[in-house]
Amino acid sequence: MKAPKGQRMPTVFIGHGSPMNAIEENSYTWSLNKLGREIPRPEAVLVVSAHWLTKGTCVGCAKRPETIHDFYGFPNELYVIEYPAPGAPKYAKSISELSQGEVRCDLDWGLDHASWAVLKHIYPKADVPVFELSLDYFPGTFDEKPVRYHYELAQRLAKIREEGVLVLGSGNAVHNLRVADFRNVDAMPYDWAKSFDERLRNALLSGDDDTLIDYRTIPGADLAVPTLDHYLPMIYVLGMKQKGESLEFAHEGFQNKSISMRSFIIR
Numbered sequence: 001m002k003a004p005k006g007q008r009m010p011t012v013f014i015g016h017g018s019p020m021n022a023i024e025e026n027s028y029t030w031s032l033n034k035l036g037r038e039i040p041r042p043e044a045v046l047v048v049s050a051h052w053l054t055k056g057t058c059v060g061c062a063k064r065p066e067t068i069h070d071f072y073g074f075p076n077e078l079y080v081i082e083y084p085a086p087g088a089p090k091y092a093k094s095i096s097e098l099s100q101g102e103v104r105c106d107l108d109w110g111l112d113h114a115s116w117a118v119l120k121h122i123y124p125k126a127d128v129p130v131f132e133l134s135l136d137y138f139p140g141t142f143d144e145k146p147v148r149y150h151y152e153l154a155q156r157l158a159k160i161r162e163e164g165v166l167v168l169g170s171g172n173a174v175h176n177l178r179v180a181d182f183r184n185v186d187a188m189p190y191d192w193a194k195s196f197d198e199r200l201r202n203a204l205l206s207g208d209d210d211t212l213i214d215y216r217t218i219p220g221a222d223l224a225v226p227t228l229d230h231y232l233p234m235i236y237v238l239g240m241k242q243k244g245e246s247l248e249f250a251h252e253g254f255q256n257k258s259i260s261m262r263s264f265i266i267r
Contacts, residue, residue: 154239
């Protein structure tokens, strides 16, 4: 079902976890299948990707974005996957205009696995145009942007939802690969990971965006969010929430002991 013209599209955050989820069938991938059936069909999908880090913010303007296999050491089955969705240059231009030129057009980057490994389950036919938004994130540098900068940029870009664009933040609210258990995807999470995720859940339900922006006030933050690359896509989704909208969880749980697969939809 296509969304009526002018209707605001939902915005979603997806905890994407390992690239292996692209070829797995589990409760998480089933939740993505369900989203694809329930969300009105968008004109395009804008993915805020944890895997495209740039100096300054970029938006993908390619007409035919390539499938990027931005990982190593996985089964060959993953490297032969192609997700040939068309790009959306028209909507990419709208993003740049909404930012008053702060977001610049990029023709080189394609769709990394933060996009295609998720969208493969939501729109398996790859027949919905897709484009990405990068994260202006270079940790430890003089011009590293605070979390609130990303939240406020998202607020400026939120009108793209009224053009029929589904905004999808793809990252993980808890993401610590240094202590992940890659031998057991269903291992029970660490206590600190579960506790942080539960506090985050409560803040999401109560609309306490300030706590989520100032995430270091939550106990366990240093372990749960050692770097911001996977956390920031969630901040963009929260920044695009409009007055009167509600948040509901599409999936809850952990993989590999230290990766929260928490996903939610705002509409």
